[in-house]
Amino acid sequence: xxxxxxxxxxxxxxxxxxxxxxxxxxxxxxxxxxxxxxxxxxxxxxxxxxxxxxxxxxxxxxxxxxxxxxxxxxxxxxxxxxxxxxxxxxxxxxxxxxxxxxxxxxxxxxxxxxxxxxxxxxxxxxxxxxxxxxxxxxxxxxxxxxxxxxxxxxxxxxxxxxxxxxxxxxxxxxxxxxxxxxxxxxxxxxxxxxxxxxxxxxxxxxxxxxxxxxxxxxxxxxxxxxxxxxxxxxxxxxxxxxxxxxxxxxxxxxxxxxxxxxxxxxxxxxxxxxxxxxxxxxxxxxxxxxxxxxxxxxxxxxxxxxxxxxxxxxxxxxxxxxxxxxxxxxxxxxxxxx
Ligand code: AOF
Ligand code: ZN
Numbered sequence: 001x002x003x004x005x006x007x008x009x010x011x012x013x014x015x016x017x018x019x020x021x022x023x024x025x026x027x028x029x030x031x032x033x034x035x036x037x038x039x040x041x042x043x044x045x046x047x048x049x050x051x052x053x054x055x056x057x058x059x060x061x062x063x064x065x066x067x068x069x070x071x072x073x074x075x076x077x078x079x080x081x082x083x084x085x086x087x088x089x090x091x092x093x094x095x096x097x098x099x100x101x102x103x104x105x106x107x108x109x110x111x112x113x114x115x116x117x118x119x120x121x122x123x124x125x126x127x128x129x130x131x132x133x134x135x136x137x138x139x140x141x142x143x144x145x146x147x148x149x150x151x152x153x154x155x156x157x158x159x160x161x162x163x164x165x166x167x168x169x170x171x172x173x174x175x176x177x178x179x180x181x182x183x184x185x186x187x188x189x190x191x192x193x194x195x196x197x198x199x200x201x202x203x204x205x206x207x208x209x210x211x212x213x214x215x216x217x218x219x220x221x222x223x224x225x226x227x228x229x230x231x232x233x234x235x236x237x238x239x240x241x242x243x244x245x246x247x248x249x250x251x252x253x254x255x256x257x258x259x260x261x262x263x264x265x266x267x268x269x270x271x272x273x274x275x276x277x278x279x280x281x282x283x284x285x286x287x288x289x290x291x292x293x294x295x296x297x298x299x300x301x302x303x304x305x306x307x308x309x310x311x312x313x314x315x316x317x318x319x320x321x322x323x324x325x326x327x328x329x330x331x332x333x334x335x336x337x338x
Contacts, residue, residue: 001097001125004069005132007036007045013209014039016186017275019100019133023049023068025061025091032057032064046072046082050089062090069097069129071122074108083112093119097129101140135186135275138296144266145277148185149286149298150178151314152331158311159283166198167311169303173329176206181299183209186274189265190229191217191285201228202280213237213274217265217285219257237272239265262288286315293319298336301328 007022015037023045025033035048043051046068053061072082072094086094094113099122100106113120130137138146152169153159161167170178182188182204190200195216202214214236216229221240223229229236235249245252255264262285269277279289289295298317320336327333 001067001069001095001129003031003034004045004067004097005125005128007034008069008132011037011039013183016040017136017139017273019070019136021045021068021070023066025049025053025064025066027057027060027064032060041078044073044079044082045069046085047079050085062092064091065093065095066091067095067124069125069132071096071098071100071105071107071109072113073100073102073105074112075104077104081109081112083109086113086118087116091118093121095121095124097124098122098126101137103140134296139270139275143270144294145186145269145274147266147277147279147289147295147297148181149279149289149295149315150181150300151281151283151286152301152303153314154306154308154311155302155304156307156309157314158308159281159314160197160312161308162310167308169306170301170331171303171329174301174331174333177328177333178301179204179206180209181278182212183207185212185276185278187215187269187272187276188212188278188280189215189217189269189285190280191282192219192223193284194280194282195223195227195229197282199227199229200280201231201233203234212278213272215239215265215269215277217261221252237268239268260292262292262294266294283312283315290315290318293338295338297338300334300336302332302334303330304332305330 003024004022008020011020018040022036024031033049033053035045035052037045074081074083110120135146188202203211211234214234217239219241237251239255241257243252244254322336324335
């Protein structure tokens with residue numbers, strides 16, 4: 001199963017909104033086939049695994065055990081059901097990491113296999129298999145994106161300078177890490193003041209990979225159009241309280257901001273099938289997510305040698321547990337979960 005997880009990770013960045021899945025076929029303790037879900041819409045892990053078995057190993061398939069990190073599917077999606085394929089190849093035993101919560105599968109894969117007489121073992125390294133696809137699981141089960149809060153703060157806990165103006169807090173290494181984080185998530189969100197004061201482009205320039213969809217909150221549509229966010233280089237959604245309008249990759253979406261605004265943002269992001277959301281500021285927006293208990297991870301970068309004195313205080317995390325602390329050049333990154 002560890003090998004399945006390793007293989008599954010090779011699909012990172014290419015399979016969303018599908019989950020990453022890995023599979024190995026084992027005969028008498030020896031791996032005779034391997035595969036993973038490589039690209040959205042293409043063959044599933046099990047298909048690639050079985051297809052990889054070659055030569056004198058082919059006759060061994062009906063006496064081998066298939067290990068797979070996610071329950072084999074039972075439905076006709078973009079590809080036929082993997083459980084049918086397993087039955088067709090007369091594989092007698094399947095070891096599964098975790099159940100697929102996708103409504104069309106969700107236990108039906110296991111049921112199908114068992115009905116056909118296949119021995120099924122479930123829940124092997126279950127925790128790791130679910131964690132690998134935390135974005136997919138959160139989206140399918142909780143019907144909202146996986147939410148990561150991120151901010152940078154000074155040694156004295158400020159996120160902007162004296163008169164609210166922009167403060168360059170982090171160094172080169174930390175900036176690169178932030179761009180890597182951007183490449184890993186489906187969407188990135190900022191509030192009105194951050195868009196106005198920082199004029200961020202929110203693109204990933206210091207790391208390889210894709211750009212996240214940009215989400216910006218501009219309730220009364222007061223952001224000027226010369227801002228980098230409106231340069232149309234990346235799909236951008238402007239949440240506002242007056243208009244629904246689509247102009248190529250620039251989308252205006254009306255949300256009900258009268259109460260529970262963060263819930264509305266998150267609901268809209270889910271409707272756009274965005275499986276994860278990196279919230280980059282400012283303080284007010286970040287604090288709203290924290291107060292609503294609507295977050296999964298927080299990543300805080302601190303410059304230990306910079307003191308702002310006056311300035312806007314950073315958000316206050318509640319019910320948080322620190323899981324990791326690492327140095328990033330001259331900065332320190334702390335990781336929290338709820
Ligand atoms: C598997 N093995 O490797 C993956 C599975 O549209 P489709 O046909 O690609 O199906 C997508 C759904 O299939 C996805 O939502 C998830 O439930 C499951 N993914 N299943 O047996 C795989 N990637
Ligand atoms: Zn499948």
